[in-house]
Amino acid sequence: MDKLDKYVLDSCQNMHGKYAIVTGATGSIGFEVARFLMLLGADVGITYRNEEKGIQVKKKIENEFDRTIDIYPLDLCDLNQVKQFSSLINRDVDYLFNIAGTYHLPKKLIDDKYEITFLSDYLSVSILNRTFLEKYANISIINTGSVSMYYSKVDFDDIMGLNIKNKTVRYGRDKRLLALDTLNLKEKYPNNRIVLCHPGVSATSLFASSKGGFNKVFNALIFPLMKVIFMSPKKASLSILMSAFINLHESELVAPRGLFHSWGLPKNIKYRKSLFNSSEKKKLSEIYDQLL
Secondary structure, three states: OOHHHHHHHHHOOOOOOOEEEEOOOOOHHHHHHHHHHHHOOOEEEEEEOOHHHHHHHHHHHHHHHOOOOEEEEOOOOOHHHHHHHHHHOOOOOOEEEEOOOOOOOOOOEEOOOEEHHHHHHHHHHHHHHHHHHHHOOOOEEEEEOOHHHHHOOOOHHHOOOOOOOOHHHHHHHHHHHHHHHHHHHHHHOOOOOEEEEOOOOEOOHHHOHHHOOOOHHHHHHOHHHHHHHOEOHHHHHHHHHHOOOOOOOOOEEEEEOOHHHOOOOEEEEEOOOOOOOHHHHHHHHHHHHHHO
């Protein structure tokens, strides 16, 4: 047990008897969240796109805690799978940790309709949230944003960002949509815990060349340097995990406490005014059904 394990045990309540679903748990941060939940005594289900990776993560966590973990197939780029996902789960769900997503991918249309980052980082997550909120009355939802959501704008005439050339700008814009949608859901479901968080900056598997966003030169030269400068995925995962426990006001989210909220242990911080935008929230709510 290291100091972060001890921090979690000292800071979080026991989760025995609770069931948590963690999307993206075959990646760096998602794996650490699933592991921490097991450490706290929760029953955990994780999702995978690659079955082999899902089985590997399942065995790794089970071997450490000598308890069973459930695995489910889920590809956020497959809307049919997203809409039917909750039917695979045969018990009540107490927590949904939305961590899966894509980053810095070339522009691509899925089913000749949805831009890939828009679909995986915003629309599919929003559908999962609504499905689970309707099915599980007491569920808590934790949505994972990004530092980049602070610096992005939404053009509702180009809702999928098809005219955006920069991959990072498109990613940040989709995370901003998720932030706005989180606020809309908080208003619609006031009795549920619905939290936006972001993990800060960490060198995670999202940067891997195998994900399609960065080339091998970047991974050989820059990625090792990022591991030295930025937080480990384990430390970055704390803001997501602690979103299930920290007491928050309506206008607060959970993020690292350090410089620019990019490093450090988690704390509650106020939404920036640029995110707490009533006109954008209203517009997104008005057009949501058209996106489907």
